[in-house]
Amino acid sequence: MMGLLCSSCCGLMWLGGGIATLAVLYGSRAPPRQMCYGQFDPVIFLHRGNLTHGQENTLKSVVAGAAALGANPEIDVMSTSDKVAIIHHDDSFVRMTGVDKKVDATPWSEVQGLTVLAEVDGYDYGTTSRVPSLDETVTDACASNPTVVIDFDVKDDASAESSVAAWESSSCTAKSSSIFATGLPTTGRLMVNKLEEAGMTNHVSVYLHPGSYGPLGLYFFLKTGIFHAAAGASIISLHKTVWDVEMDLITAYEEMGYCTAIYGIRPEEMSLYPSASFYIIDEGPYFPDTPNGQYGGDGGTEIVTYDGDQSGFNGLLALGIICFPMLFLSWACCCCFCCRLKKSRAVPSQE
Structure with missing residues (x-):
């Protein structure tokens, strides 16, 4: 259960990080007041x-x-x-x-x-x-x-x-x-x-x-x-x-x-x-x-x-994009953990 919780938390963190980073990069430039x-x-x-x-x-x-x-x-x-x-x-x-x-x-x-x-x-x-x-x-x-x-x-x-x-x-x-x-x-x-x-x-x-x-x-x-x-x-x-x-x-x-x-x-x-x-x-x-x-x-x-150096912006953009593959990786780990947990709890058949 602890592994499942950790994987889920990691996934949510990567999701939040990716959304927050991209929001800063593209969502801050709003129309003037x-x-x-x-x-x-x-x-x-x-x-x-x-x-x-x-x-x-x-x-x-x-x-x-x-x-x-x-x-x-x-x-x-x-x-x-x-x-x-x-x-x-x-x-x-x-x-x-x-x-x-x-x-x-x-x-x-x-x-x-x-x-x-x-x-x-x-x-x-x-x-x-x-x-x-x-x-x-x-x-x-x-x-x-x-x-x-x-x-x-x-x-x-x-x-x-x-x-x-x-x-x-x-x-x-x-x-x-x-x-x-x-x-x-x-x-x-x-x-x-x-x-x-x-x-x-x-x-x-x-x-x-x-x-x-x-x-x-x-x-x-x-x-x-x-x-x-x-x-x-x-x-x-x-x-x-x-x-x-x-x-x-x-x-x-x-x-x-x-x-x-x-x-x-x-x-x-x-x-x-x-x-x-x-x-x-x-x-x-x-x-x-x-x-x-x-x-x-x-x-x-x-x-x-x-x-015109764009390295700072591009670096954060890359970080934001990387967050999403890491999100899926965390979810994949979560799914694998759930499958293994299910198998370990399966009752062996008796003849």
């Missing part, structure tokens, strides 16, 4: 503001260089140690101010005393600037252009709540076209909930930036849509290097109702990606200290690349 694709004309954002007018994520580039001139800025939102939302991209202030302090370990009172360097990434703007708060940035942008639309790239939960609150209470009139972007599905879900509570459009984007995704790889998360399903996002945002390789997958997302956003492109490249709903373009001077002299999506020190 709110239909988005084709609902409005494409929107163009300037990545970290118009960098020809001033340092990234400053009032010079975001307000004077973008909003006041009729352009829509993309801004990075982070929180200080005392949970004040500021406009800044890096985890540390060192690249922009020369002060090597972590953003989340620095209070707002100290941030107010920091000076954004005149020379950033090898380009000399000629004048210094400062790190602005989220509230003053949104207030000034809306005051300079009430129809401006903002792409909020939030880095943590506190910034997510602050971004939704700042946009909801702002004087801007085109709130439904803004994006609330994040690379974290949990933060994305928080923003979806906050937007729904405020009665605002769910334009939450989860971006998959080329980089380290462990043994599964970026393709796994793009193919399955796990992050987007977990967040309840309506937008999938990808670097142009991913667009160049995975156009079929991107088209499939659009057909399901997702809006698509592309970043890491220059203005002259927009026509190469006509189906995108949102364009986050790099508008700025030549930066000697960055790859190819431009940001290319993340402003890092390395050129952004995507290799």
Whole structure:
């Protein structure tokens, strides 16, 4: 009886494992929580503001260089140690101010005393600037252009709540076209909930930036849509290097109702990606200290690349398929055990 029970349990485990694996691989990419694709004309954002007018994520580039001139800025939102939302991209202030302090370990009172360097990434703007708060940035942008639309790239939960609150209470009139972007599905879900509570459009984007995704790889998360399903996002945002390789997958997302956003492109490249709903373009001077002299999506020190590696996805797919033969093997063992048990209990005939 114990052998029968073990064989049955093994069979059920293999069945459950196979179904669960295949469900993750093919069942996660569900339609968006709110239909988005084709609902409005494409929107163009300037990545970290118009960098020809001033340092990234400053009032010079975001307000004077973008909003006041009729352009829509993309801004990075982070929180200080005392949970004040500021406009800044890096985890540390060192690249922009020369002060090597972590953003989340620095209070707002100290941030107010920091000076954004005149020379950033090898380009000399000629004048210094400062790190602005989220509230003053949104207030000034809306005051300079009430129809401006903002792409909020939030880095943590506190910034997510602050971004939704700042946009909801702002004087801007085109709130439904803004994006609330994040690379974290949990933060994305928080923003979806906050937007729904405020009665605002769910334009939450989860971006998959080329980089380290462990043994599964970026393709796994793009193919399955796990992050987007977990967040309840309506937008999938990808670097142009991913667009160049995975156009079929991107088209499939659009057909399901997702809006698509592309970043890491220059203005002259927009026509190469006509189906995108949102364009986050790099508008700025030549930066000697960055790859190819431009940001290319993340402003890092390395050129952004995507290799399209599918080994993680295919490995799990193979595992899911293997589960089913193992299921039948377990059941076969179970049947054999039952037959042997029946024979052993048979009473010998007497003559």
